[in-house]
Amino acid sequence: MDAVFPIGQFAFQVMTKPIGPVCNLNCTYCYYLEKKKIYRHAGSFIMPDDVLERFTKEYIGLQTVPVVSFVFQGGEPAMLGVDFLRKAIAFQKKYARGKQIQNSFQTNGTLLTDELCLFLKENNFLVGLSVDGPAHLHDRHRRTAGGGPSHEKVMEGLRIIKKHGVEFNTLTVVNRHNGDHPLDVYNFLKGIGSRYMQFIPIVERRADQPGEDGLALVHPRFPGEAMVTEWSVGPLQYGRFMSRIFDEWVRKDVGRHYVQLFDATLANWVGQRPGICVFEEKCGDAAVLEHNGDLYTCDHFVYPDYFLGNILEKPLLGMLTSERQKQFGLDKREGLPGHCLKCKVRFACQGECPKNRFLKSPEGEEGLNYLCEGYKHFFGHIAPYMAFMANELKHERPPANVMQAVKKIERQGLRSMRFR
Numbered sequence: 114m115d116a117v118f119p120i121g122q123f124a125f126q127v128m129t130k131p132i133g134p135v136c137n138l139n140c141t142y143c144y145y146l147e148k149k150k151i152y153r154h155a156g157s158f159i160m161p162d163d164v165l166e167r168f169t170k171e172y173i174g175l176q177t178v179p180v181v182s183f184v185f186q187g188g189e190p191a192m193l194g195v196d197f198l199r200k201a202i203a204f205q206k207k208y209a210r211g212k213q214i215q216n217s218f219q220t221n222g223t224l225l226t227d228e229l230c231l232f233l234k235e236n237n238f239l240v241g242l243s244v245d246g247p248a249h250l251h252d253r254h255r256r257t258a259g260g261g262p263s264h265e266k267v268m269e270g271l272r273i274i275k276k277h278g279v280e281f282n283t284l285t286v287v288n289r290h291n292g293d294h295p296l297d298v299y300n301f302l303k304g305i306g307s308r309y310m311q312f313i314p315i316v317e318r319r320a321d322q323p324g325e326d327g328l329a330l331v332h333p334r335f336p337g338e339a340m341v342t343e344w345s346v347g348p349l350q351y352g353r354f355m356s357r358i359f360d361e362w363v364r365k366d367v368g369r370h371y372v373q374l375f376d377a378t379l380a381n382w383v384g385q386r387p388g389i390c391v392f393e394e395k396c397g398d399a400a401v402l403e404h405n406g407d408l409y410t411c412d413h414f415v416y417p418d419y420f421l422g423n424i425l426e427k428p429l430l431g432m433l434t435s436e437r438q439k440q441f442g443l444d445k446r447e448g449l450p451g452h453c454l455k456c457k458v459r460f461a462c463q464g465e466c467p468k469n470r471f472l473k474s475p476e477g478e479e480g481l482n483y484l485c486e487g488y489k490h491f492f493g494h495i496a497p498y499m500a501f502m503a504n505e506l507k508h509e510r511p512p513a514n515v516m517q518a519v520k521k522i523e524r525q526g527l528r529s530m531r532f533r
Contacts, residue, residue: 124178125433126399128412129168129185131160131197133404136189138221138263141254142288142315142344145188148415150327155405159193162200164406164424169204171429173212182215186412191224195232202236217241219284221255222270223263230277240274240281242267244305246298250291254344271305282309289343292350295357303370311373312358314351316469316483317342326417333471334418341483352487356494363498364520368513378492381461382499383506391466397442400433408432410441413468450478453485458492 134148135158205214219241245251252262318339320331377387390399401412406424409415421432449464452474465482472481502512
């Protein structure tokens with residue numbers, strides 16, 4: 114029987130983990146590798162055809178928007194090769210029913226081949242390439258299973274991407290090490306041809322004694338003792354990292370290179386939706402599907418506490434619209450401490466991701482975000498530039514005009530950005 118759809122627009126995102134936590138690399142900071150412990154009795158981590166088909170049919174059929182986006186991530190989905198993606202595309206075509214389908218594929222780049230990149234190009238995949246900067250920064254944490262460096266292999270993968278004209282962007286994990294080298298990272302990414310960049314702050318806590326699930330890296334509501342890992346970026350370190358990149362970008366690269374955080378911030382500054390779940394007022398519209406059909410509330414909450422059900426046993430619609438998932442989304446807004454409610458930049462931050470809310474506020478309230486100090490620094494630093502670009506948009510002028518305005522002010526010898 115066909116599902117009864119809600120009235121109006123119904124759009125959501127489900128990240129697909131077709132090979133679960135299995136990966137050919139052994140990155141120090143990876144929070145997903147240990148998810149194998151949840152599936153310690155799994156015979157295989159390859160998504161079966163019946164799970165893939167059921168998900169594809171329901172995922173497309175439920176959405177009332179004209180464009181449906183599939184995101185394949187891992188682990189390392191390139192380990193599945195072309196055959197899995199061929200099946201995925203065949204199911205998409207079978208159930209598209211006139212909708213436009215978009216696909217993205219997140220990879221560490223080390224297993225890319227001519228055959229795979231030809232397929233990605235022919236089927237208009239967007240590839241997200243994980244790279245943490247030049248070799249001396251990247252290889253600190255992104256290591257092979259044998260403990261060796263991976264940067265050279267990533268660059269070879271990028272060469273194949275470019276050879277076949279595959280569209281790509283870059284995802285950079287900002288950690289305690291590369292977080293001290295913002296321009297080395299940014300200029301490297303520009304140098305390899307990245308025009309669209311994501312900078313993801315890594316924040317993880319390790320439990321003194323893992324819970325019953327056996328996981329050492331824990332969620333913010335973990336009841337036991339846990340400490341921030343040594344590779345996690347410092348709060349102010351992250352704020353300064355992004356501020357320094359912004360200073361370079363706002364003088365040279367607006368309209369030429371796109372940084373996800375800057376785009377999202379400008380959107381919030383003009384009252385639009387940011388396009389990133391961490392800066393939305395509520396969350397819950399971005400679930401994750403594991404290799405065996407298990408659905409969890411979010412990619413960062415793959416814990417037994419946040420399990421919604423299995424797609425072979427429950428309809429996708431029912432899980433996504435369940436009271437449990439709705440409350441998970443509402444908790445982001447309703448769980449903000451009073452300290453955040455009084456904050457001048459809450460409109461831009463919205464308390465960021467719930468996974469990072471494990472500190473106490475100065476008033477002793479639970480739920481303060483670990484990165485709070487860094488975001489206050491960053492949003493305060495860029496405020497005059499954002500105000501200028503927002504005003505340009507209001508008057509239907511390009512935000513890139515900010516670059517000329519900055520040059521003019523600096524020629525006048527002013528040390529800070531004050532627009533009239």
